[in-house]
Amino acid sequence: MASEIMYAEVKFKNESNSPGTDSNSAAAPEVKPTPHLSKPAGPTLLFTSLMALFLLLAISFLVAFIFYFQKYSQLLEENNALRGLNYTELSCTKDHSLKKDKFWSCCPKDWKPFSSHCYFIPTASANWSESEEKCFSMGAHLMVVHSKEEQDFITKILNVHDAYFIGLSDPGHRQWRWVDQTPYNGIATFWHPGEPNNDKEQCVIVNHPRSSWGWNDSPCSVKQKSVCQRKKIYV
Ligand code: BGC
Numbered sequence: 549m550a551s552e553i554m555y556a557e558v559k560f561k562n563e564s565n566s567p568g569t570d571s572n573s574a575a576a577p578e579v580k581p582t583p584h585l586s587k588p589a590g591p592t593l594l595f596t597s598l599m600a601l602f603l604l605l606a607i608s609f610l611v612a613f614i615f616y617f618q619k620y621s622q623l624l625e626e627n628n629a630l631r632g633l634n635y636t637e638l639s640c641t642k643d644h645s646l647k648k649d650k651f652w653s654c655c656p657k658d659w660k661p662f663s664s665h666c667y668f669i670p671t672a673s674a675n676w677s678e679s680e681e682k683c684f685s686m687g688a689h690l691m692v693v694h695s696k697e698e699q700d701f702i703t704k705i706l707n708v709h710d711a712y713f714i715g716l717s718d719p720g721h722r723q724w725r726w727v728d729q730t731p732y733n734g735i736a737t738f739w740h741p742g743e744p745n746n747d748k749e750q751c752v753i754v755n756h757p758r759s760s761w762g763w764n765d766s767p768c769s770v771k772q773k774s775v776c777q778r779k780k781i782y783v
């Protein structure tokens with residue numbers, strides 16, 4: 549008679565499991581093999597590419613903007629230089645110190661050249677505002693004095709018996725302003741001793757009352773001669 553064999557514990561082996569794996573762990577999640585790339589490539593790569601493209605576009609836009617802004621400024625400057633030059637003859641001298649495509653520095657006929665500017669003395673006397681308007685209509689402004697040399701150059705061609713408006717005035721509270729926005733304190737001043745002396749005299753003349761040329765604050769409404777100044781024209 550066959551004897552009955554009782555098994556208290558039965559173990560089943562999964563063929564794919566490594567030896568020694570407990571059959572109870574069959575319910576545990578399967579361990580996946582490690583992929584070669586540690587991060588998911590798709591979305592990150594797309595994001596990086598988009599960012600790079602955006603950066604490239606932004607840089608191109610900035611470069612184009614700077615390029616066209618410079619061109620625009622140059623055109624504006626040339627346009628200003630030509631303002632008031634209709635039907636005017638130019639007097640030019642060859643200038644070797646100029647930028648690549650410019651060879652001549654010019655002033656309108658009858659204007660006096662000095663350094664990088666041209667100067668003109670209108671015949672008629674006028675108050676300060678009218679004098680500035682007259683200069684403006686010729687593409688110029690009342691003279692801004694930048695140095696002793698410039699002041700000496702211009703006073704040599706002025707009449708000691710006349711007074712001449714320059715482009716310096718005070719809109720109030722002794723705040724001296726140059727017509728071209730040059731900072732007042734940035735350059736030299738040539739006041740006569742004791743001047744400026746009257747806050748009701750809000751415009752400046754250059755005159756020669758005694759032994760030398762210098763500046764005096766003077767009423768804006770009085771008619772005086774004047775000195776116009778403009779930048780040289782380079783062609
Ligand atoms: C002028 C003043 C000046 C003064 C100098 C006056 O005739 O109007 O601007 O300061 O002379 O003595």
Ligand code: CA
Nearest residue numbers: 745749764765
């Ligand atoms: Ca004065």
